[in-house]
Amino acid sequence: MNNMESRGNLRRRLLKLCGGISLVAGATALAAPAQAAWPDHPIRWLVPYTAGGGSDVSTRLVAQLVSKDLGASIVVENKPGAATIIAAQELRRSAPDGYTVMTAGQGTLVLNPSLYPKLAYNANKDFAPVTALVRLPMVLVVRPNLPVKNLAELVAYIQKNPHKLSFGSVGNGSPHHLAAELFLATIKGEETHVPYKGTPQALQDIIGGQVDFMMADLSASAPLIRSGKLRALAIPLAERSSAIPDVPTFSEAGMPGFTAYTWQGVVLPAGTPKDIVDKLSAAINKALANPDVAKKLNAMGMQPMGDTPDQFRKFIGEEQQKWGGVIRERHITLQ
Numbered sequence: 001m002n003n004m005e006s007r008g009n010l011r012r013r014l015l016k017l018c019g020g021i022s023l024v025a026g027a028t029a030l031a032a033p034a035q036a037a038w039p040d041h042p043i044r045w046l047v048p049y050t051a052g053g054g055s056d057v058s059t060r061l062v063a064q065l066v067s068k069d070l071g072a073s074i075v076v077e078n079k080p081g082a083a084t085i086i087a088a089q090e091l092r093r094s095a096p097d098g099y100t101v102m103t104a105g106q107g108t109l110v111l112n113p114s115l116y117p118k119l120a121y122n123a124n125k126d127f128a129p130v131t132a133l134v135r136l137p138m139v140l141v142v143r144p145n146l147p148v149k150n151l152a153e154l155v156a157y158i159q160k161n162p163h164k165l166s167f168g169s170v171g172n173g174s175p176h177h178l179a180a181e182l183f184l185a186t187i188k189g190e191e192t193h194v195p196y197k198g199t200p201q202a203l204q205d206i207i208g209g210q211v212d213f214m215m216a217d218l219s220a221s222a223p224l225i226r227s228g229k230l231r232a233l234a235i236p237l238a239e240r241s242s243a244i245p246d247v248p249t250f251s252e253a254g255m256p257g258f259t260a261y262t263w264q265g266v267v268l269p270a271g272t273p274k275d276i277v278d279k280l281s282a283a284i285n286k287a288l289a290n291p292d293v294a295k296k297l298n299a300m301g302m303q304p305m306g307d308t309p310d311q312f313r314k315f316i317g318e319e320q321q322k323w324g325g326v327i328r329e330r331h332i333t334l335q
Helices: 003-033 055-069 081-091 106-115 151-160 175-187 199-208 220-227 274-288 291-299 309-329
Strands: 043-048 072-078 100-105 127-142 166-169 192-195 212-218 232-233 261-269
Touching: 003 166, 003 175, 043 055, 043 081, 043 232, 055 072, 055 100, 055 127, 055 261, 055 291, 072 212, 081 100, 081 127, 100 106, 100 127, 100 175, 106 175, 127 151, 127 175, 127 199, 127 220, 127 274, 127 309, 151 175, 151 232, 166 175, 166 199, 166 291, 175 192, 175 212, 175 261, 192 291, 199 220, 212 220, 220 232, 261 274, 274 291, 274 309
Parallel strands: 043 072, 043 100, 166 192, 166 212
Antiparallel strands: 100 261, 127 212, 127 232, 127 261
16 A cells, blocks of 8 residues: 555656646746737937937938838937937936937947046947948048148148147047047147037138138038038048049058048947847848948948948947047047
């Protein structure tokens, strides 16, 4: 009887255990459909600039195709202010679920960490890189009556007349400011920086002769260059621009390897699942490869970029090293 009872107890325990496993399996099966595939509701896409600017327009252009590709609506939300810090904080506080994304570029990810002694976010720890978005080329322009005809003559003039010239930018610590500082550091020049609140006023003062030179947005300055109101000396890219094909690159003009441009990319909150990061990256890259998108971007003076999350992370690191060095060498800081 003892053996019979023992076998009976064992059988009951096994049945109970199997029943528990079945219940767990059943609960898992019931829970699975609740985990809907991303995305199943609208995505917020933060832009840390005012509406109508190059970064805003390029984001909206790409977002339209990404929305169709993902099958979910995308709401582009402008959150300008504090050198992109307001939008960056908003993204940092957002849930890492793929439903809040941000256009983040050179200022947010590269310059701010070196310019601000105390920053309300960590560019390397708080965000998950998705892909590079667009490149916004610059061009070196000078006032019409400056007695130089090319880049070599400007370099010679600066070196013979230290502290005589002034250069404009769209603000202290802006990519345009730092590009000019990199140029001056390369030729061992020291000139007076004149920051403006925007490109139009800065370009008008160069045309009027109040400021001598500037690393300016190609998109804003190309029409003025073509009309003869501005004189362009060189473009700091590896290749010439179709917008101003007669303007040589810095390498062609005698400064090999000198490149400077501003750019925008896309990031998600840190901790976002890899499959979501990869899916969004693929959708954005698909949009950037669309010939119509590339044509529209080029018409606005922008160039589509695109890469994988890992490639974008590496690019950010390289840019931090390059521009962080310029900021330290030129003793530039923002409080």
